[in-house]
Amino acid sequence: MTSSDDRLQHLVGTATAIFAERGFRATSMRDLSRASGMSLAGIYHYVRSKHELLFLIQDQCFTEVHAGAVAALEGVTDPEERVRAFIRHHLVFFTGHMDKMKVLSHEDDELEGTMRQQVRERKRAYVDLLWSLLHQVDHRPVNPVVAGYTLFGMMNWIYTWYNPAGTIRPEQLADDVARLFLYGYLPSTRPAVELAASPGG
Amino acid sequence: MTSSDDRLQHLVGTATAIFAERGFRATSMRDLSRASGMSLAGIYHYVRSKHELLFLIQDQCFTEVHAGAVAALEGVTDPEERVRAFIRHHLVFFTGHMDKMKVLSHEDDELEGTMRQQVRERKRAYVDLLWSLLHQVDHRPVNPVVAGYTLFGMMNWIYTWYNPAGTIRPEQLADDVARLFLYGYLPSTRPAVELAASPGG
DNA sequence: GTTCCTCCCGAACGAACGTTCGGACGGATG
DNA sequence: CATCCGTCCGAACGTTCGTTCGGGAGGAAC
Numbered sequence: 001m002t003s004s005d006d007r008l009q010h011l012v013g014t015a016t017a018i019f020a021e022r023g024f025r026a027t028s029m030r031d032l033s034r035a036s037g038m039s040l041a042g043i044y045h046y047v048r049s050k051h052e053l054l055f056l057i058q059d060q061c062f063t064e065v066h067a068g069a070v071a072a073l074e075g076v077t078d079p080e081e082r083v084r085a086f087i088r089h090h091l092v093f094f095t096g097h098m099d100k101m102k103v104l105s106h107e108d109d110e111l112e113g114t115m116r117q118q119v120r121e122r123k124r125a126y127v128d129l130l131w132s133l134l135h136q137v138d139h140r141p142v143n144p145v146v147a148g149y150t151l152f153g154m155m156n157w158i159y160t161w162y163n164p165a166g167t168i169r170p171e172q173l174a175d176d177v178a179r180l181f182l183y184g185y186l187p188s189t190r191p192a193v194e195l196a197a198s199p200g201g
Numbered sequence: 202m203t204s205s206d207d208r209l210q211h212l213v214g215t216a217t218a219i220f221a222e223r224g225f226r227a228t229s230m231r232d233l234s235r236a237s238g239m240s241l242a243g244i245y246h247y248v249r250s251k252h253e254l255l256f257l258i259q260d261q262c263f264t265e266v267h268a269g270a271v272a273a274l275e276g277v278t279d280p281e282e283r284v285r286a287f288i289r290h291h292l293v294f295f296t297g298h299m300d301k302m303k304v305l306s307h308e309d310d311e312l313e314g315t316m317r318q319q320v321r322e323r324k325r326a327y328v329d330l331l332w333s334l335l336h337q338v339d340h341r342p343v344n345p346v347v348a349g350y351t352l353f354g355m356m357n358w359i360y361t362w363y364n365p366a367g368t369i370r371p372e373q374l375a376d377d378v379a380r381l382f383l384y385g386y387l388p389s390t391r392p393a394v395e396l397a398a399s400p401g402g
Numbered sequence: 403g404t405t406c407c408t409c410c411c412g413a414a415c416g417a418a419c420g421t422t423c424g425g426a427c428g429g430a431t432g
Numbered sequence: 433c434a435t436c437c438g439t440c441c442g443a444a445c446g447t448t449c450g451t452t453c454g455g456g457a458g459g460a461a462c
Contacts, residue, residue, distance in 0.1 A: 025226040039441045140388040146377045153358025154351045161350045176347045184385030185348050187341040240411045
């Protein structure tokens with residue numbers, strides 16, 4: 001009888017959509033009740049509090065995106081290609097799950113105590129993965145700490161402007177960001193051909 | 202008798218600090234009353250609503266940062282240098298006014314109606330300024346829209362990690378980000394000397 | 403001395419919030 | 433049949449919220 005688990009996941013999904021649209025604080029349990037079809041009190045059968053709902057979203061999402069990144073790196077050996085693979089996976093995942101990722105990015109500071117700690121740990125694991133990738137490519141003059149946070153900024157900021165229904169395809173976005181981060185905005189002396197010849201162009 | 206204006210600015214300053222620390226929605230008017238030394242009702246002598254307080258912060262800050270950028274560009278003619286000057290100004294201003302800028306970045310979607318519209322216009326003017334700068338440098342293969350939003354992501358994300366009391370100096374941060382955006386993380390074939398020789402190093 | 407205006411506040415208002423209480427329903431168990 | 437347990441809910445509880453009300457204090461105007 002997984003129907004109980006299904007109901008919980010339905011609730012988490014509804015909460016994700018509304019938290020993303022309206023923000024965590026601005027969303028009331030009555031909003032969630034209305035949108036999920038459950039009664040106000042019924043929600044508390046599945047979840048201890050409103051904060052636990054946010055915790056479930058963030059915990060699941062970090063776990064998912066971390067596992068996805070690890071899988072995307074499998075078999076890729078060239079350090080530069082590994083960075084590119086990380087960026088590509090992050091952005092394709094992000095654009096494919098905008099509401100989850102917006103809740104991850106925008107409601108970063110709402111949890112407290114144990115829940116906060118556990119999400120922080122999952123986040124740390126994911127961030128450390130990028131850190132290790134960045135240290136394994138040659139980066140002469142740039143502070144790698146600044147570079148890492150800056151890359152996350154490039155990628156995570158998209159929840160403020162990217163429209164999945166628009167003309168920019170996720171893979172194209174991922175390639176642009178990867179090229180931007182690795183080679184910069186100005187035309188470099190590196191062969192542009194090798195970049196334009198990437199699959200799916 | 203500017204003492205009334207002073208009191209208002211004191212209030213706006215207090216609100217900026219608390220909104221930045223706790224978030225707009227999580228801050229109550231009673232919090233502001235306590236922190237500003239004014240009575241709860243007294244606040245409403247200076248301000249029509251809690252939202253107007255947020256509006257004043259955002260409106261003033263966008264105006265200030267836009268004017269600062271225009272001033273920073275004055276006399277700079279080389280297109281590439283103009284982009285670098287914009288980045289440098291944005292980051293030095295940001296690191297120097299972290300609370301204002303956090304409120305600008307994080308509480309972007311809280312206003313409604315006329316106030317929202319006016320802040321949106323000020324923001325538009327500032328963003329358009331960067332847009333025009335980016336179009337005037339050679340950027341062969343990269344989508345300028347993606348590049349512009351990405352650059353803002355690089356810069357605005359710092360409110361999530363940068364510690365002004367830490368070891369990274371604002372000017373160093375600004376130079377790193379500028380170099381990262383223009384030339385990328387990988388060592389380019391451009392002379393690194395010209396970058397290392399920038400003033401203040 | 404009366405009126406007016408600016409500045410300011412204690413106290414309250416109505417609404418909305420997250421959460422809990424007590425119990426209803428239905429299938430499984432003995 | 434009685435009992436129990438997982439599922440679910442209407443109604444309420446206590447709190448906090450943004451805002452308003454009615455008025456006081458004090459200086460300026462006439």
